[in-house]
Amino acid sequence: MDTQHLQAFVAVAETGSFSAAGQRLHLTQPAVSKRIATLEQQLDSPLFDRVGRQISLTHAGLSLLPNAKRILQEVADAERAITDLRGEVRGRLSIATSHHIGLHRLPPTLRHFTERYPDVKLDLHFLDSEQAYEEVLQGRFDLGIVTLAPEPDPRMTEEVIWRDHLYFAAAHNHPLAAHDTVTLEDLSPWQAILPDTNTYTTGLIQALFSERGLPLSVGMVTNHLDTLKMMVSIGLGWGVLPQTLLGDGQVQVLTTEQPMITRNLGAIHHRQRSLNNAARVFLQLLKG
Known part of the structure; x- marks a missing residue:
C-alpha cells in the first residue's frame, strides 16, 4: 500500500468528504477519488459506502482506519528520526494555534523562523484552543500554541510562554x-x-x-x-x-x-511524540 493512498483514505474518513480531503491534501477531488479507488482495488474491498452525497466507512474501512493512522505516523516518525540524526532543520512542522495568538503573538517568531530555516515546510492551522488540544492529542500536529487549559492534561507537555x-x-x-x-x-x-x-x-x-x-x-x-x-x-x-x-x-x-x-498562553505537545529538530528550534525561538 502506498502511503499517499493511505493519506487520502484517512483524509476522506476524517473530513467525510472527497472535496474536503482534497483541500486538506492540496489535491483535486478526482485525484483523491483515484487514490481511494486504487487502494480499494489493492485490498479487494470497498472502503466507503456512497449514498448520494453522503459517504460512510464500510466495515473494511473501519478496520483499516486505525492501522492506516498508525502506519502513517510510523513513517513520519522514521523520516523525522533520520533527518534529526543528520542535525538538519528541515521537513514539515505542523502547528495548531488560535486566531488571537496567531495574529497578535506569533508573527515575529514565524517571520524569524521562516527566514532562518527556509527548508522547513510550515503547516499552520487556526483552531480554537480547545480543538487544538484534541488535534495535538490525536497526533495531527507537532505543536499547539494555545490558551492553556486551567487543569494540565497529563498526556501533554505544556510550557507557559x-x-x-x-x-x-x-x-x-x-x-x-x-x-x-x-x-x-x-x-x-x-x-x-x-x-x-x-x-x-x-x-x-x-x-x-x-x-x-x-x-x-x-x-x-x-x-x-x-x-x-x-x-x-x-x-x-x-x-x-x-x-x-x-x-x-x-x-x-x-x-x-x-x-x-x-x-496562560503557551505551547503544548504530546508527551509520547518526540519533537523533531524544527519543532525544538521553533520552541526555542518562541521562548526567546
Missing part, C-alpha cells in the same frame, strides 16, 4: 462606561459578549459570577476576539479582552474591584 491579562471593556457610550468603578453586580444585568461557553476564557468569567451567585447574561458569542472587540465597540454589550487589543482606544477599559484576570 505569555501571561495574558484580561480586562472588562465596553463601548465609550455604554452606561457602564460612566461608572468610576464597576462591580460584578453592576455588570450582571447587562448583556455580555463572550467566547463560546466551552472555552477556557469564558470558563474563567463564568466562575467569577458563579462564586458571587450572580447571573451572567451572554447575549452574543464569538470565538474571534477581534470580532468580539468590534461588537463591544459598537455598544452591543460588555466583554472581556486581552491587553493586546486595547491600545487603540476603540473601547473603554472598565475599572473594576475584581483582581486582574490572567490566562
Whole structure:
C-alpha cells in the first residue's frame, strides 16, 4: 500500500468528504477519488459506502482506519528520526494555534523562523484552543500554541510562554462606561459578549459570577476576539479582552474591584511524540 493512498483514505474518513480531503491534501477531488479507488482495488474491498452525497466507512474501512493512522505516523516518525540524526532543520512542522495568538503573538517568531530555516515546510492551522488540544492529542500536529487549559492534561507537555491579562471593556457610550468603578453586580444585568461557553476564557468569567451567585447574561458569542472587540465597540454589550487589543482606544477599559484576570498562553505537545529538530528550534525561538 502506498502511503499517499493511505493519506487520502484517512483524509476522506476524517473530513467525510472527497472535496474536503482534497483541500486538506492540496489535491483535486478526482485525484483523491483515484487514490481511494486504487487502494480499494489493492485490498479487494470497498472502503466507503456512497449514498448520494453522503459517504460512510464500510466495515473494511473501519478496520483499516486505525492501522492506516498508525502506519502513517510510523513513517513520519522514521523520516523525522533520520533527518534529526543528520542535525538538519528541515521537513514539515505542523502547528495548531488560535486566531488571537496567531495574529497578535506569533508573527515575529514565524517571520524569524521562516527566514532562518527556509527548508522547513510550515503547516499552520487556526483552531480554537480547545480543538487544538484534541488535534495535538490525536497526533495531527507537532505543536499547539494555545490558551492553556486551567487543569494540565497529563498526556501533554505544556510550557507557559505569555501571561495574558484580561480586562472588562465596553463601548465609550455604554452606561457602564460612566461608572468610576464597576462591580460584578453592576455588570450582571447587562448583556455580555463572550467566547463560546466551552472555552477556557469564558470558563474563567463564568466562575467569577458563579462564586458571587450572580447571573451572567451572554447575549452574543464569538470565538474571534477581534470580532468580539468590534461588537463591544459598537455598544452591543460588555466583554472581556486581552491587553493586546486595547491600545487603540476603540473601547473603554472598565475599572473594576475584581483582581486582574490572567490566562496562560503557551505551547503544548504530546508527551509520547518526540519533537523533531524544527519543532525544538521553533520552541526555542518562541521562548526567546
